[in-house]
Amino acid sequence: MRIGELAERAGTTTRALRYYESRGLLPARRAVNGYRTYDEDDLRLLQQIRTLQDFGFELEETRPFVDCLRAGHPAGDSCPASLDVYRRKLAELDALIGQLDAVRTQVGAQLARAELEAGAALPGGPEPRCELTQGALTHDGLTD
Amino acid sequence: MRIGELAERAGTTTRALRYYESRGLLPARRAVNGYRTYDEDDLRLLQQIRTLQDFGFELEETRPFVDCLRAGHPAGDSCPASLDVYRRKLAELDALIGQLDAVRTQVGAQLARAELEAGAALPGGPEPRCELTQGALTHDGLTD
DNA sequence: CCTTGCCTTGACGCCGACGTCAAGGACTAC
DNA sequence: GTAGTCCTTGACGTCGGCGTCAAGGCAAGG
Numbered sequence: 498m499r500i501g502e503l504a505e506r507a508g509t510t511t512r513a514l515r516y517y518e519s520r521g522l523l524p525a526r527r528a529v530n531g532y533r534t535y536d537e538d539d540l541r542l543l544q545q546i547r548t549l550q551d552f553g554f555e556l557e558e559t560r561p562f563v564d565c566l567r568a569g570h571p572a573g574d575s576c577p578a579s580l581d582v583y584r585r586k587l588a589e590l591d592a593l594i595g596q597l598d599a600v601r602t603q604v605g606a607q608l609a610r611a612e613l614e615a616g617a618a619l620p621g622g623p624e625p626r627c628e629l630t631q632g633a634l635t636h637d638g639l640t641d
Numbered sequence: 642m643r644i645g646e647l648a649e650r651a652g653t654t655t656r657a658l659r660y661y662e663s664r665g666l667l668p669a670r671r672a673v674n675g676y677r678t679y680d681e682d683d684l685r686l687l688q689q690i691r692t693l694q695d696f697g698f699e700l701e702e703t704r705p706f707v708d709c710l711r712a713g714h715p716a717g718d719s720c721p722a723s724l725d726v727y728r729r730k731l732a733e734l735d736a737l738i739g740q741l742d743a744v745r746t747q748v749g750a751q752l753a754r755a756e757l758e759a760g761a762a763l764p765g766g767p768e769p770r771c772e773l774t775q776g777a778l779t780h781d782g783l784t785d
Numbered sequence: 786c787c788t789t790g791c792c793t794t795g796a797c798g799c800c801g802a803c804g805t806c807a808a809g810g811a812c813t814a815c
Numbered sequence: 816g817t818a819g820t821c822c823t824t825g826a827c828g829t830c831g832g833c834g835t836c837a838a839g840g841c842a843a844g845g
């Protein structure tokens with residue numbers, strides 16, 4: 498099959514396929530007229546790539562899975578290198594989720610405090626003030 | 642003070658300050674020689690920006706807070722527009738964390754299954770490799 | 786022959802928040 | 816005067832994964 502059909506069957510675009518090829522991830526055979534030619538195996542490789550991409554894996558991280566399939570293994574994650582990617586991704590996810598949870602807690606606290614102060618300023622009357630309103634912010638250097 | 646000192650006191654760079662100015666977020670007065678000139682109020686605005694940036698807010702999302710401070714309010718989040726940003730960010734964080742949790746679960750399951758299959762495929766029958774592997778198979782082990 | 790549609794390569798655009806030169810002006814110290 | 820440090824504007828680079836033309840080749844139908 499040609500690039501357009503493969504792209505459609507895998508739910509992606511021809512541009513993405515050419516990009517994968519430029520990265521050496523999914524090279525294509527060529528027909529006499531220069532057209533890229535793919536088979537069902539390429540579709541499987543591509544599906545593996547897309548599945549991992551949907552999980553948030555970077556392209557380079559999908560390479561071990563693709564290589565594994567191309568080596569004849571039944572699944573992309575039948576090889577140690579793929580499992581390593583899984584493990585690294587899990588650690589990465591745990592770290593990221595932990596950071597986001599911390600940020601969520603902080604932002605939630607800030608919102609609650611700010612809403613309290615806003616509400617207290619409206620009805621008109623003396624209100625208690627929290628001493629923690631200033632300087633409670635920490636720079637944990639979360640790079641998003 | 643000049644741009645270098647402000648950058649250092651706020652823990653950022655002169656390039657970042659020029660960028661903020663180019664975005665209209667933190668304009669500077671100019672000395673006769675053309676040098677940018679800042680005061681303590683600018684430092685406060687900048688600290689507000691940096692704090693939010695560290696939380697993962699985009700630059701545009703810090704604008705309401707900066708405007709709020711510049712309008713004379715005691716805190717950057719003393720204004721309704723700032724609270725709206727807080728709320729949107731919370732919703733955004735919740736959605737993102739939820740997605741990441743789902744991905745984590747999926748990837749964890751894939752890893753457990755692939756490890757199991759790899760162990761079963763070993764010559765001489767499956768051998769338990771370590772306790773963590775068994776734990777990951779039975780529970781949703783976060784133990785690393 | 787002409788149009789239509791798929792294909793080719795090449796190259797710039799995009800997003801965010803700056804980093805990193807480059808070339809030159811300003812000011813201080815000696 | 817000159818060395819050193821700070822400042823100025825301008826402009827290109829970065830990262831990932833493509834999107835979006837542009838210009839042209841190839842195959843098939845009318």
